[in-house]
Amino acid sequence: MTLGFIRPETVYEAMEFLSEHKDNSRIVAGATDVMVQMRSAKSTGHAEEKPLWMVDITNIPGLSYVNFENGIVRIGAMTTHRDIARSAVIRDVVPFLADACRSVGSPQIRTRGTIGGNIVNASPAADSLPPLTALSARLRLISRKGPRDVALEEFFKGPYRTIIEPDEILEEVYFEAPESSSGCAFLKLGRRESLAIARLSVAVLLDVDESGKISKAAIAPGACLPMPARITSAEEALIGEIPNEEAVHSASLEVGEEMVRVSGVRWSTEYKKPVVCALTKRAIWKALGVDED
Amino acid sequence: MTKTKWVGTDVTRIDAKDKVCGTLEYMSDLSFPNMIYGAVLRSKYPHALIKKIDTKRAKELDGVVTVLTHEDVPGLNGFGIAIPDQPVLCRDKVRYMGDAIALVGAESKEIAEQALELIEVEYEPLPIVDDPEEAMLDTSPLVHETGNIHNHVKIERGDVEAAFNEAYVVVENTYFTPRQMHAFLEPESGVATIDDDKNITIWCGGQHPYRDQLQVARALGMNPRKIRIINTPAGGAFGGKDEITVQIYLALLVLHTDRPAKIVLSREESVIAGMKRHPMKIYMKTAAAADGTILANEVRVVSDTGAYASLGGPVIGFAIEHSCGAYRVENVRLEGFCVYTNNGVAGAFRGFGANQVTFAVETQVDMIAEKLGMDRLEIRKKNGLRKGDIAALGHKMEASVGLLRTLEAAENSRLWQLREELKAKPGAPHKKRGIGIACSFQGCGLGKGLPDYGAATIELLPNGQFAVGVSCPEIGQGNTTAFVQIAADYIRCSIDDIVMLSGDTGHTLDSGTSTASRSVYTGGNALKLAAGNLHSAISTLAAEILSVPESDIDIEYGSAVSKSCPEKTVSFKKIAELMVERGKTIKGEGYFIWPVSETELEGYVGIPHLLYSYITQIALVEVNTLTGETEVLEAVSVPDPGKAINPQGVEGQSEGGVVMGMGYALTEDTIIEEGITLTRNFSTYILPTSLDMPCEIETIIAEELEPSGPFGAKGIGEAVCVPISPAITNAIHDACGVWMKQIPATPERVYTALKSKEVP
Amino acid sequence: MKVNVCLFGPMQKYGDKDKFQMEFEEGATLANLLDRLKIEDRIYIVILINGRRAYDEDEPLSDGAEVLIMAPTGGG
Incomplete structure (x- = not known):
């Protein structure tokens, strides 16, 4: 495989290049997924035959930021997991996103890897996606044709597949900040404490009204669905309930059922189904302020 | 004992500063003017005939200096410590995905790798055999024409049947152990030079320079004295660099090009081509009297050595020698098979066969203790070897025996003394805590049969x-x-x-070697x-x-x-x-x-040993009953190294050993399916990280001085990673009542076991 | 002069017995001994003379010397 490498200095330059090399270019930011995938392809003898342009966007200024204005949180695509995990805004407004970004890989990976890369790579196990899904985040994509905004849930076509056009660049992800009365939680099950790809994860965002009833609920599991999605049936099981074990239990069961319905029964289902339920339960209670760990 | 000024003190490691500062040059850091870069073409199939090898296009690529095949190996086209059954460069057949077919030398690493893609090999794939027990059947495809059973060990003593009949308790189980990877930080790599008189110098991390010299000489058909091997420093080895790795390839490159050469394997290539720990299936039936005396042990081990023997023969012998644990057992029927398959290659690995059988026997002993309502430490003290005892193979324990000393020190450790308190510590309701203990012995030196x-x-x-x-x-x-x-x-x-x-x-x-705790x-x-x-x-x-x-x-x-x-x-x-x-x-x-045991086992080389190191280890674990995750919270390691020449060094070995044995118990396994390695790097091969380590590992050195050793020293490099694995699985049982008969005890396995049992 | 020879492991195939005595003229070398035993593979072999590794075949033999002949091996 022949590789070309280009490092544009501006968004415009990058868009120009991408529109000219639509069929054989790939954007790299932190390269924490791309490099691993290329090495893996090489070692299994599945490397691409055709020449490929690597379009390194790390030199483009202005794509790394966390802004909070008018109730909207905007995160630049080039913002690293490390910066998000440490962002005062994120930790304050959506701590479960900080937790998710802190659970990515290792310090080295978090320092290089970006949220934009995490989204566009579209791994079913991506750590930032469950909280972003629970937040109903939206994405802004840009190209020479102009910008377009899409809902995160509409962005994915399947594992590692999205609707992004070859000449488009993800500019930012943004979402409405949840009510200050809300609670959230992200839990992840990996094979070890660090450098662990999620085997299962779940993000929960809840709001409880003055009467003590759950008024809003968003539940998004990770690593068990082909692409990020909220489990509305689970959310419905909670809404209107004063937090109680039975409601939490039935919400968690809905997540397990949905996983089996969407992903089918696999060798791992016997383990993953009850465990995703257990994880969801704990995440719901954690979002309600009851942390059992 | 001689009064010492340095021995027994925590002298700072002589390589500490250079290693900590990153200034130490490992072999892959070395470079020479005019040096070429080597790359190895590995097999495309786990089992196939080679019909044709065409290197023409590769040779024509700009920057390629040489492309070598089996025709270019001047001496014996084979290597292997015990028998040279592994081709340097395969001629007519490949037996695993790591088999080497051609060797490229080029002006850069990139060109060398590009040239590999231009080598055309015509294969005729053969049916593979990936299950060692199937490999033993007559109907199985043959990995080697000599048959798939490379080594068979059978030792009987006493009357096993009678003992089983009179026993108060008998436990019978089958255990499975994984294909652990050495995972040294420095993959197999080295550089070589050649002078005008064709004297070759090879810098390559290894474990026995003089044997490397002979293996290289044999493949080159050269006088060994014309080959200089430098093995120090190695960036980790653990047995995985005991066998030849890239030394012969380096020698071939310099011989054919008259230029210095360098080879550094990628992690993926290292994983596919390199050695592993033998996966074993262990059947064990153990009998004990009502007072806990172990009466008999019947053992049958099938060991998967993969495509080539390397030290698979001695490993199965060693496993059998250690299969009754560090206990007196008068009636034994022990049988072991070392079998060829198309599953990678297995060879020497820290512990050398003891790890697998110790996991089995230490679980058996805990099961017996449970059935008898006996204390787990007491049953070990009761049966543990003392000086003068007759061990399982019928040989007398003539040298220093520190087992009891390690058990007693373990008993007095904080972790054991406070075990009930620590277990009861309030955690989440779905988390259960348990404490496990295990002990073992580890033969030092190469054993009886060949002078060490x-x-x-x-x-x-x-x-x-x-x-x-x-x-x-x-x-x-x-x-x-x-x-x-x-x-x-x-x-x-x-x-x-x-x-x-x-x-x-x-x-x-x-x-000699840096192996065998010797x-x-x-x-x-x-x-x-x-x-x-x-x-x-x-x-x-x-x-x-x-x-x-x-x-x-x-x-x-x-x-x-x-x-x-x-x-x-x-x-x-x-x-x-x-x-x-x-x-x-x-x-x-x-x-x-070395002095050797008086006992000779007709037909066997390498067993029994005279000298053993001893060790007891304890683990405190917490099992998450909702997910099956196991966390090792604390560990105690009580080795008997004889005299600890450098106590800090022993502690270092002990802590590293505990973590290596923890990975073996909980997470590590090289998955090979139908001959194809699936876990090719450290994202899928799950080594423990610093965050997974127990927050405390206490090492208590229990010195039982060995009169024949320097200042009373024996060896400790291997034992430290052995009983911790069953200590952890025994702790899982203590926590939540399930016996782990297969390691690694992954969350799935623990969860499944819990589910089939239901937590009390 | 008389030399005591001991063969180990795979090298035992070169003698009827594992331990025996051989007689040589003064000035004989290790090469003469290996020739007499018809040992062909002389590269992958380790020989100890009176406990010392002999690296070269032209090493002289001495009366009463103990010559151990083995193949290299390894262990845990």
């Missing part, structure tokens, strides 16, 4: 320092620091006055003899200088002294000056051969 020899040299240098040479390589275990301490106390000089030479056939005599004992004993000879030479010159008879000379730290007239002294530095003036050399060589 070693040598050392000490030379007085013109500046008054001493050059100390032991060829057992430094593979990270710290043996060079131990040698410096031992040498300084035998010579009676400062450790700062020692220049250590290690792992180099050009500057050291053959001291290097400190062997090198230390050889140094003792060398120091004696050195002292004679020093005394001769000192006597002349001081005008006293030689018999009047005594050696003190740093100088020679007249016994009759103590004010007459001459420093080593002064002696060195006079040595230079008079054109003399002062040098001592020492040659040592």
